[in-house]
Amino acid sequence: MIVLCCPVQGKLWPATAGSLAAHAPDALIIPVPAGEIWRPWTDYAARWGRDDDLVVIEQDVVIHAGVLPSFGECPEPWCLFPARHYAQGGGWMLDGIMCNRFRKEFMQAVPVEAVEAVYGSCIRCDGGKDPRCWAHIDGRTREAGEAAGFRIHVHWPSVGHRDDGRPGEPAPEGLA
Ligand SMILES: [Zn+2]
Numbered sequence: 718m719i720v721l722c723c724p725v726q727g728k729l730w731p732a733t734a735g736s737l738a739a740h741a742p743d744a745l746i747i748p749v750p751a752g753e754i755w756r757p758w759t760d761y762a763a764r765w766g767r768d769d770d771l772v773v774i775e776q777d778v779v780i781h782a783g784v785l786p787s788f789g790e791c792p793e794p795w796c797l798f799p800a801r802h803y804a805q806g807g808g809w810m811l812d813g814i815m816c817n818r819f820r821k822e823f824m825q826a827v828p829v830e831a832v833e834a835v836y837g838s839c840i841r842c843d844g845g846k847d848p849r850c851w852a853h854i855d856g857r858t859r860e861a862g863e864a865a866g867f868r869i870h871v872h873w874p875s876v877g878h879r880d881d882g883r884p885g886e887p888a889p890e891g892l893a
Pocket residue numbers: 791792793795796797870871872
């Protein structure tokens with residue numbers, strides 16, 4: 718299982734860095750220049766469907782001790798730990814790349830070309846013209862994965878997000 722984090726240079730949240738050091742010491746941390754909006758996906762795509770399952774942890778996600786073991790044990794092809802987005806009202810983020818584990822068979826069934834072919838609408842890349850733009854990797858992986866018949870499998874307890882969201886919340890009523 719490859720664990721990958723591609724923070725924008727200078728934007729790796731201290732709590733994220735601490736949680737990676739504690740719970741994913743072998744994670745590959747590849748900082749990307751701020752202007753290079755295509756870089757995170759380029760780094761994911763270079764490892765997509767090759768030799769191993771891929772875990773992606775975004776620059777502001779705070780993992781806990783159960784995340785990698787749980788990803789390792791779960792037989793589902795496409796998994797996520799959710800977090801609350803406190804900067805946007807505290808609602809649960811139940812999809813998106815954030816903290817995902819893609820099994821090799823998922824990535825082989827949903828190849829890089831299929832993800833990049835999903836239509837995007839975006840102000841960062843002139844209306845979605847950059848198929849690798851980080852702003853719509855979430856939507857592209859979700860649409861391409863669902864089009865191939867997959868549904869994301871949600872794990873609990875939650876991970877944290879930025880400074881406000883502490884990891885470890887159990888599934889709320891109705892979301893388990
Ligand atoms: Zn799972």
